[in-house]
Amino acid sequence: MKKLVTPFRVGLLVIAAGAFFVTFVLFARKGGLSDSESTKVWAYFRDASGLAVRGRVQIAGIPVGEIDGITLEGTRAKVWLKIRDDVDLREDAVVTKRSESLLGDYLLDLNPGTEGAPSLETGGQIRRVVDTQGMEAVFESLSQITADIQEVTGALREVLGGERGAGSLQRIVENLVRLSDSVDATVRRNADRLDTIVGNVEAISQDVRGITQGNQAEITRIIDNIEFITRDVRQVLGSVKNIVGTGEGDVKESVASLKETLRKLDGALGNIEEITRKVKEGEGAAGVLLADEAVGRELRETVQDVSRFASRLTDLQAEIGIQSTYLAAQGNSKNVFSVRLIPKPDKYYLLELVDDPRGSVTTEVLQTNPPSEGDPVVQTRKVTKESLKVSAQFAKRWYFTTLRVGLIESTGGVGADLHFFNDALRFQMDAFNFADDELRYPRLRASLRAQPIDHLYLIAGMDDMLNAQQRDLATRRLVAGRDFFVGGGLFFTDDDLKAILTLTGIPTP
Amino acid sequence: MTTQTPSKPAREPGPFTQAVTRFGQGLIDIVSTLGGIITMGLDVFRWSVRRPFRLVNLFAQLDFVGVGSIFIVSLTGTFTGMVFALQTSTAFQLFDAESLVGPTVALTLTRELAAVFSALMVTMRAGSAMCTELGTMRVTEQVDALETMAVNPVQYLLVPRVLAGLFMVPALTMLFNTMGMGGAYVVAVGGLGISPGTFLSRTQQWLAPEDIFQGLLKGAVFGLAVSLICCFKGFNASGGAKGVGQATTEAMVASALSIFILDFILGVLFF
Numbered sequence: 001m002k003k004l005v006t007p008f009r010v011g012l013l014v015i016a017a018g019a020f021f022v023t024f025v026l027f028a029r030k031g032g033l034s035d036s037e038s039t040k041v042w043a044y045f046r047d048a049s050g051l052a053v054r055g056r057v058q059i060a061g062i063p064v065g066e067i068d069g070i071t072l073e074g075t076r077a078k079v080w081l082k083i084r085d086d087v088d089l090r091e092d093a094v095v096t097k098r099s100e101s102l103l104g105d106y107l108l109d110l111n112p113g114t115e116g117a118p119s120l121e122t123g124g125q126i127r128r129v130v131d132t133q134g135m136e137a138v139f140e141s142l143s144q145i146t147a148d149i150q151e152v153t154g155a156l157r158e159v160l161g162g163e164r165g166a167g168s169l170q171r172i173v174e175n176l177v178r179l180s181d182s183v184d185a186t187v188r189r190n191a192d193r194l195d196t197i198v199g200n201v202e203a204i205s206q207d208v209r210g211i212t213q214g215n216q217a218e219i220t221r222i223i224d225n226i227e228f229i230t231r232d233v234r235q236v237l238g239s240v241k242n243i244v245g246t247g248e249g250d251v252k253e254s255v256a257s258l259k260e261t262l263r264k265l266d267g268a269l270g271n272i273e274e275i276t277r278k279v280k281e282g283e284g285a286a287g288v289l290l291a292d293e294a295v296g297r298e299l300r301e302t303v304q305d306v307s308r309f310a311s312r313l314t315d316l317q318a319e320i321g322i323q324s325t326y327l328a329a330q331g332n333s334k335n336v337f338s339v340r341l342i343p344k345p346d347k348y349y350l351l352e353l354v355d356d357p358r359g360s361v362t363t364e365v366l367q368t369n370p371p372s373e374g375d376p377v378v379q380t381r382k383v384t385k386e387s388l389k390v391s392a393q394f395a396k397r398w399y400f401t402t403l404r405v406g407l408i409e410s411t412g413g414v415g416a417d418l419h420f421f422n423d424a425l426r427f428q429m430d431a432f433n434f435a436d437d438e439l440r441y442p443r444l445r446a447s448l449r450a451q452p453i454d455h456l457y458l459i460a461g462m463d464d465m466l467n468a469q470q471r472d473l474a475t476r477r478l479v480a481g482r483d484f485f486v487g488g489g490l491f492f493t494d495d496d497l498k499a500i501l502t503l504t505g506i507p508t509p
Numbered sequence: 510m511t512t513q514t515p516s517k518p519a520r521e522p523g524p525f526t527q528a529v530t531r532f533g534q535g536l537i538d539i540v541s542t543l544g545g546i547i548t549m550g551l552d553v554f555r556w557s558v559r560r561p562f563r564l565v566n567l568f569a570q571l572d573f574v575g576v577g578s579i580f581i582v583s584l585t586g587t588f589t590g591m592v593f594a595l596q597t598s599t600a601f602q603l604f605d606a607e608s609l610v611g612p613t614v615a616l617t618l619t620r621e622l623a624a625v626f627s628a629l630m631v632t633m634r635a636g637s638a639m640c641t642e643l644g645t646m647r648v649t650e651q652v653d654a655l656e657t658m659a660v661n662p663v664q665y666l667l668v669p670r671v672l673a674g675l676f677m678v679p680a681l682t683m684l685f686n687t688m689g690m691g692g693a694y695v696v697a698v699g700g701l702g703i704s705p706g707t708f709l710s711r712t713q714q715w716l717a718p719e720d721i722f723q724g725l726l727k728g729a730v731f732g733l734a735v736s737l738i739c740c741f742k743g744f745n746a747s748g749g750a751k752g753v754g755q756a757t758t759e760a761m762v763a764s765a766l767s768i769f770i771l772d773f774i775l776g777v778l779f780f
Contacts, residue, residue, distance in 0.1 A: 006568045006569060006571075006572045007568045009572055009576045010568055010571040010572050010575060010576060012576075013575050013576050013579065013677075013680055013684075014575075014676075014680055016680075016684065017679070017680035017681075017683040017684055018683075020683045020684065020686065020687045021683050021721065021725070023687075024619070024683075024686060024687075024716075024718075024721050025718045025721055027712075027713060027716070028713065028716040028717050028718045028720070028721065029718055054714060054715060054717070056714065063714075066714075100606070
């Protein structure tokens with residue numbers, strides 16, 4: 001066991017060290033760009049200090065390459081750059097040397113160039129190089145400023161230095177002293193006058209301030225008006241010049257035409273004045289319409305009502321459908337024509353015409369008068385007729401449930417629908433015919449409706465689930481009781497109908 | 510009658526002569542030691558490729574030198590990386606260049622510190638043990654006994670130790686690199702708030718595979734030198750227990766010096 005443990009431990013150490021080594025090498029390799037995934041270009045720098053191999057090249061702060069090599073060519077540094085292939089380098093590209101920190105750690109900022117310029121291929125040269133950025137540029141500027149200051153101080157020294165300069169300075173100071181004395185004396189002599197002048201100026205400024213403070217809005221309006229007036233005058237003068245022209249004959253004709261136009265205009269204005277006066281006084285239909293406040297209010301309400309009505313009409317959607325089902329026990333088919341009016345997505349009105357083979361049963365009471373012998377005085381007769389039934393229901397939807405109430409197949413009833421799979425599947429329950437004395441229970445109908453494609457659905461279910469079957473003795477027609485049915489239907493929205501009518505055209509008599 | 514003049518007693522050499530003598534003797538010792546180490550190294554190489562290959566001995570030494578040094582090298586590496594990151598970040602903050610902490614630590618560790626520190630740790634822990642063990646065997650004539658039994662002591666004793674030094678120090682250098690970078694990352698990112706992305710990306714930018722190769726090569730050279738020196742000193746120890754202790758001390762000093770001198774020479778060659 002000992003013999004096994006020692007090599008195992010050594011092997012573990014070697015494996016761990018090898019793994020660390022491979023990881024480090026892979027990590028370090030990823031830092032560089034390979035030749036296959038980069039474009040190699042070069043640029044001349046006057047000063048490449050601070051640049052190093054593998055130094056960053058970036059665009060907008062994002063690394064896009066690295067410095068591949070730096071060689072000396074003559075008195076310039078030739079710097080080779082590896083730029084990522086996805087950077088679209090152009091011949092007018094610009095590379096700028098910029099310091100990253102005060103340590104002199106430099107990087108290169110790359111402007112890849114404009115789209116219109118030719119592409120820069122591998123081995124190409126970036127001709128635009130800015131290599132005096134950062135602290136170097138700052139120091140250069142400081143050096144220039146220092147030189148300027150030295151120049152100024154030198155000139156001052158030349159002007160003011162020595163005996164001659166000292167004499168000049170002394171004379172300047174003496175002149176300044178005399179000047180200040182003179183000003184002082186003048187002010188003293190005219191102190192009263194100056195006080196008066198200052199007082200007058202103060203009074204004037206107070207007046208002006210009083211005017212402007214109270215009438216700032218008016219003054220602003222006056223200035224605006226003056227501006228408008230000058231603009232209008234300029235336009236009018238331009239128009240007059242165009243209309244009148246330059247010749248004397250043209251002027252006369254223009255003036256005569258203008259007089260005539262003015263006369264007509266005067267008449268037209270008179271008519272308008274007459275009309276507006278009548279309107280103002282409430283004369284005539286227009287006057288009453290505009291001048292009577294009550295009429296105006298009524299008119300506004302009417303317009304609002306019309307607008308609401310029109311809005312409802314435009315929001316209203318209609319759906320027309322037909323359904324045919326085969327009744328298993330009856331051995332006949334039942335057809336339904338329906339119109340669904342949908343004013344809102346969660347509300348609709350359902351109108352149906354139903355052709356039901358069960359027909360409608362009416363009870364007639366016959367009274368024999370005078371009663372014949374052997375027959376009852378009052379007889380009851382049931383008549384089963386094939387007649388269309390009518391349904392008219394109001395429906396309201398909450399989430400996946402719709403409740404209906406109204407007339408179902410010419411009797412009062414209620415219904416409920418459960419919608420599944422984005423309305424592709426619908427479970428439908430109807431309860432109606434509550435008042436029929438012949439039926440033990442109300443007529444209850446359950447159906448499952450599946451809509452595999454638009455406008456077409458399949459339906460199956462059971463009618464009159466609770467009651468036992470009853471047949472007409474003469475015709476064997478099923479008049480009550482449970483019956484299975486299966487069938488299908490089609491429906492179209494008003495949009496579909498519009499499209500169909502647009503394509504086929506409306507038949508004209 | 511003949512008179513005999515008494516022979517003059519030998520004159521004591523002067524201080525200058527003594528200094529020159531000591532210097533010369535020291536120089537001769539150094540050159541002799543160097544020559545002895547090289548000769549022994551050639552012997553080791555020669556015997557390492559000849560049968561019988563004593564793998565049990567070899568693995569025992571690999572285990573002793575390499576596996577036994579894992580803990581101390583890991584600990585040293587972690588704290589070296591941590592303290593280096595701490596100190597460099599303090600300096601770089603003055604220049605708003607904290608992003609250079611990662612590359613600085615990485616380059617310093619991979620190129621220099623990992624190999625040097627790993628070799629020093631191996632010298633202190635395993636080299637001293639090698640020297641003492643061999644010296645004791647020498648002064649107790651166990652080496653002679655091996656020769657008597659026709660077992661070549663170079664092949665039996667020295668080859669496994671030298672090969673262990675040669676192979677295990679680079680492995681420990683790699684371990685040192687990893688632990689050091691881990692420690693630097695913890696301090697720089699966790700303690701000093703340098704962003705992890707910046708630390709890793711800038712390290713990746715500046716660290717090249719050549720730096721790692723360079724460190725590993727240095728580790729191998731240091732391992733070879735240290736094991737040869739320790740084996741040589743122990744193998745040639747004399748003078749009983751005192752001689753063994755002196756040989757061990759000399760081996761430690763010579764090993765440490767050789768590591769730094771070789772580091773400089775290799776650094777100049779690689780740079």
